Amino acid sequence: MRETAYWTWFIIAAFVILIFAGLHMVVMHLSVLGVFNPEGGAVTNWGNVAFRSQNQFLAFTYIILLGAALYHGLYGLRTIVFELGPKKSFQDTFTVLLWIVGLVLFAIGTYSAIAAKSLELAL
Amino acid sequence: MEKGTNITVFIRRFDPEKDAAPRQQQYTLQVERGMTVLDGLHMIKQTQDPTINFRFSCRMGVCGSCGMMINGVPGLACNTQILDVTTTALTLAPLPNFNLIRDLVPDLVPMFGVIKGLQPYIQRSDVAEMENPTMEYFQTPHQLEEFLQFTYCIKCGSCMAACPTMATDKEYLGPAPITQAYRYNTDSRDDAGDARKDLVAASHGIFNCHYAGECSNVCPKGVDPARAIQLMKKDLVLRYFGLGKRKCAHLCKKPDKSLYKPKIEAAPFTVGK
Amino acid sequence: MANKQYDNHLGIFGWLGGGRWGVERYLYILHRVTGLGILLFFLIHIFASSMRMYGPETWTAAMAILKNPIFKLGEFFVFVAFAFHAVNGIRLILIELGLAVGKAEEPIYPYKSSLNNQRPLMVIAMVVVAILIIAGGYNTFFGSH
Secondary structure, three states: OHHHHHHHHHHHHHHHHHHHHHHHHHHHHOHHHOOOOOOOOOOOOHHHHHHHHHOHHHHHHHHHHHHHHHHHHHHHHHHHHHOOOOOHHHHHHHHHHHHHHHHHHHHHHHHHHHHHHHOOOOO | OOOOEEEEEEEEEOOOOOOOOOEEEEEEEEEOOOOEHHHHHHHHHHHOOOOOOOOOOOOOOOOOOOEEEEOOEEEEOOOOEHHHHOOOEEEEEOOOOOEEEEOOEEOOHHHHHHHHHOOOOOOOOOHHHHHOOOOOEOOOHHHHHHHHHHHHOOOOOHHHHHOHHHHHOOOOOOHHHHHHHHHHHHOOOOOOHHHHHHHHOOOOOHHHOOOOOHHHHHOOOOOOHHHHHHHHHHHHHHHHOOOOOOOOOOEOOOOOHHHOOOOOOOOOOOOOO | OOOOOEEOOOOOHHHHOOOOOOHHHHHHHHHHHHHHHHHHHHHHHHHHHHHHHHOHHHHHHHHHHHOOHHHHHHHHHHHHHHHHHHHHHHHHHHHHOOOOOOOOOOOOOOOOOHHHHHHHHHHHHHHHHHHHHHHHHHHHHHOOO
16 A cells, blocks of 8 residues: 555645645746735845745745655655666665655755744844 | 569567677568568568567467567557558567567566466455356446456557566566456456555556556557556555445346246157157 | 576666657656756755845845856746646646546557547647746746846
8 A cells, every 4th residue: 555655645745736836936937927026126035035934824835835845756756766676675775765855855944934934034 | 463562671680599689680571562560571481581580370460479569669560561661671679678588589478477466367255156156247338348448458568568667667567467457456246456456556566657658559459558557546546545445246136937938838749759 | 498588678768769659658758857857956946945044145145146047047947847747747647547548448440549538638738838938938038037
């Protein structure tokens, strides 16, 4: 059942990414629409970035997106590497390694999403 | 009488006793309309080079022996017309993604082993009935249609040769075995769905299919393994969420007495004894 | 059998095919390539975006480095990769959950397969990808960045 579980959550993560990264794309790359960019100008201006950091909804979406994207991407990498035919011992070690890398990156990313908010940076 | 077309035939040769790796050998062939690749091979073997090796049997597309690469695409030699493929150069090579025994002969035994490992036979929990049947199992034409397409597989190996995952992953089950597992799981008379699903959903199993679709493109019998594999993924996801259980086909009821015709009287005399 | 068999597996070249394969085979290759590309970008992106927690000065300095045209071009490529991967991914989800492959039917020559069933979906998906690429390109090269 384990591979079925991995794959099913991989598909669910894909849906999550579709929604939240889709929103991220609209915010960052369809700036003509001005979504979540109150200051105007470049989307990466500090004012716009600080606004998004303070916004609870967006912080939540960033964390969900981070988790889903890390899971989806690392599972995809695992599939591609496994199809190159490594030994069973390598497969087990690689899976554990990917879990560790994924969780560490998730921790880093979540901290940076929340820390910016708690540092109360002025708009 | 139509004049034949002169074509060049490149055949990949490999003699394990002499060659380190396969090499190509060139022949010319006079091709008439209607000549299949298998006919062409026989012609070359009889008139030019008796040392060529290739598998064949039924010569009518039902045994699956003559699978080979014909101008870069896997197919059956016996039901591919040469002039449909080319009018100038025909390149023949053994099916890739199998070990090569000799010339155009791949080693298909591992594929048969994988298919056998997925229990390609009806299994039921009522073992006594299975061993000593008393009655038919009830199955509607609709239930038959759900898996009929996948019974046409002749185990030729063309799908395995076309599959990109098979190219690198030697442990991958492959389109043909997974399709046969789905065929038996979907057969309403069978009850061993869970066992086969566990085997198919293992590592290097069904989830290493990514729908390149080449297996269905090259299948010479229209089995459409790609469809079977995706339908099986759906079944596996449903099982993961505890849904989609189905009941096994029951035995037909014996007709009760009222349906019997009234007793027919014996004839007044019989011829002979 | 004393004779040694020859390993006739195609290897990674088998992923790429031989030029006579169907469109779906190439979409599978592109999906892999874009996936790996996005993953690589994403791992760097986590660290780059985390610069926000060091305050406006560090952030603005980091963004100044990224204003370089080579990064803008790279960003466009990542957007293109994401657009393709996402839309093709939707198509693959519909297929791999058995919703776009059609029902099993008795094969009658000339054979049709699930590839025929999903072809309209594939065409629509590619058109959507093209539109997204044009929109993203307009935004990157002509928009207010």
